[in-house]
Amino acid sequence: MHESGRGVVVIGAGVIGLTTALSLRQRGFRVSILADRFAPRVTSNVAGALWEWPPAVCGRHQDEGSLSRAKGWCETSYNIFADLARDTRTGVYLRPVNFYFKRPIQEDPRQRQKMVELVGKVLGFRHDAALIHENSINSKLGLSDAYTHLAPMIDTDTYMSWLLGEVRRAGCRVVEGKITGPLAEQVKELTRAFEADAVVNCTGLGAKELGDSLVFPVRGALVRVHNDGEAMPKLTQAHCVSSDGSGMERGFLFVVPRGEKMLILGGIAEPDEWDLSIGLHNYDPVREMYRRCLEFLPILSAAEVDAAEPVRVGLRPFRKGGVRLEQQPGTRLIHNYGHGGSGVTLSWGCAAEAADLVEGIMAEPRP
Numbered sequence: 001m002h003e004s005g006r007g008v009v010v011i012g013a014g015v016i017g018l019t020t021a022l023s024l025r026q027r028g029f030r031v032s033i034l035a036d037r038f039a040p041r042v043t044s045n046v047a048g049a050l051w052e053w054p055p056a057v058c059g060r061h062q063d064e065g066s067l068s069r070a071k072g073w074c075e076t077s078y079n080i081f082a083d084l085a086r087d088t089r090t091g092v093y094l095r096p097v098n099f100y101f102k103r104p105i106q107e108d109p110r111q112r113q114k115m116v117e118l119v120g121k122v123l124g125f126r127h128d129a130a131l132i133h134e135n136s137i138n139s140k141l142g143l144s145d146a147y148t149h150l151a152p153m154i155d156t157d158t159y160m161s162w163l164l165g166e167v168r169r170a171g172c173r174v175v176e177g178k179i180t181g182p183l184a185e186q187v188k189e190l191t192r193a194f195e196a197d198a199v200v201n202c203t204g205l206g207a208k209e210l211g212d213s214l215v216f217p218v219r220g221a222l223v224r225v226h227n228d229g230e231a232m233p234k235l236t237q238a239h240c241v242s243s244d245g246s247g248m249e250r251g252f253l254f255v256v257p258r259g260e261k262m263l264i265l266g267g268i269a270e271p272d273e274w275d276l277s278i279g280l281h282n283y284d285p286v287r288e289m290y291r292r293c294l295e296f297l298p299i300l301s302a303a304e305v306d307a308a309e310p311v312r313v314g315l316r317p318f319r320k321g322g323v324r325l326e327q328q329p330g331t332r333l334i335h336n337y338g339h340g341g342s343g344v345t346l347s348w349g350c351a352a353e354a355a356d357l358v359e360g361i362m363a364e365p366r367p
Contacts, residue, residue: 006362007196009034011179012337015044015347017202018163020336023351024200024358025170032194033167036178039160043204046314048222048266049154049344050097050238050256051078053118056342066322070342073349075121080348081152082123091158095257096124097151097238098131100143111242115147122149135239138296143241153238154344155259182211187333198361200334200354204317207337212324215338217315219273220266223280223290224310225303227263232302235263239297253292255300263303265293269316269341279311286311316341325350327357334358 006029010021013035025031039045054070085094105111105127119125131146132139168174173194179186183201190199201207208215227234238256258264268289280286294300319338323346327334336354339346 006030006198007032007191007194008198008200008358009190009194009196010200010202011035011183011190012202012204012206013038013164013174014042014202014204015047015160015163015343016204016336016339016350017200018160018167019347019351020200020202020354021172022163022167022170023348023355025167025172027355027359029358030173030196031167031171032173032175032196034175034177034179034190034194036176038174038176039164040157042160043314043317044343045156045160046220046222046312047154047156047344048220048254048256048264048341049156049159050240050254051081051152051154051345052240052342053114053121054342055114056340056345069325070323070346071117073346073353074342076349076352077345077347078121078152081154082150085152089158090162091155091259093153093155093257093259094123094150095153095236095238096148097153097240097256098135098146098148099240099242100132100137101145101242102143104129104145105147118147118149122151124148124150135237136297136299137239138298141296148237151238153256153258156344158259179210183207184211184328184331184333187331191332198332198334198358200336200358202336202354204337204339204343205315207317207319207324207335212319212337214320216272216318216320217274218318218340219268219270219275219278219313220316220341221268221278221283221286221289221311221313223265223286223293224258224306224312225263225265225300226261226306227257227303228261231304232299235299241296253289253296255293255297262306263300264312265290265300271318274315276313276315278313280305317343323350325353325357327361332361332364334361
């Protein structure tokens, strides 16, 4: 690997931070990663981690400017994840995902456009309402249309461990530490301390306490059930219903195989909720989410909830106005955060663009 002699500090060790660090290292930069938490104690380990063409099923990024950029990032990530799926050590799988709709897709301009865009971007695309019956979806729910394609599905525990290992193997320096206060005021100090020429902010929800008031959490939760083929036939496909009005009025849902022996069931999206101590035992929306999934796919009623970890809860790092991926004017600071529920989906595309921005900074005369 060519060594450029130029250093970069990446702040944050979630999927965005680690992917950005690895992408920079692959371009020959000296990279230091500074974070106060590492896998498995990061939001990325809680993520549903199903690759989705924007907008995602939780339906919160809808503005056209944000979506247009996200589509390019998403396509880049798809191709890289499809390649990573060839290596079982990564925790990345390429499996069928099915999307179901209450209205015929041709009658819904937004869903029709999304489907048209998808056809040329993914493998194994098929638009067929017969998927509803083929996949034993509850016929009483009134779903009338569906399509399927192959999509990356990431076992986050395995993948985040693998990604951190790749970063270390590539020669990145990993430092545990926490930054507080406005980040822009600390760039010179950080570049001096790490002998770096640029800083990349990949702090996710942490960007709020570093000076961005537009960042806010959207709480999510997953119910984990066993998928080992014993209590019920093993599921090897994902199933999703969107929240954007074309699906079930009571909310979005997803059923996603996680690795080889687990299923994750979701979901909920609760803005500005910070409490992580919710679960099947104490929170009605989680119980309702679980009930909705069983109603949607009745075969799940035989699945055994994981006794060791029945529910995972995390805070999606959203930002009003969408992802912030830009150089802060007049500084050697690049921001790469605000990915909401799509951090894994957008990770490789955003990392590539962040690396481009770093190369642009390196071409600038040093003040």
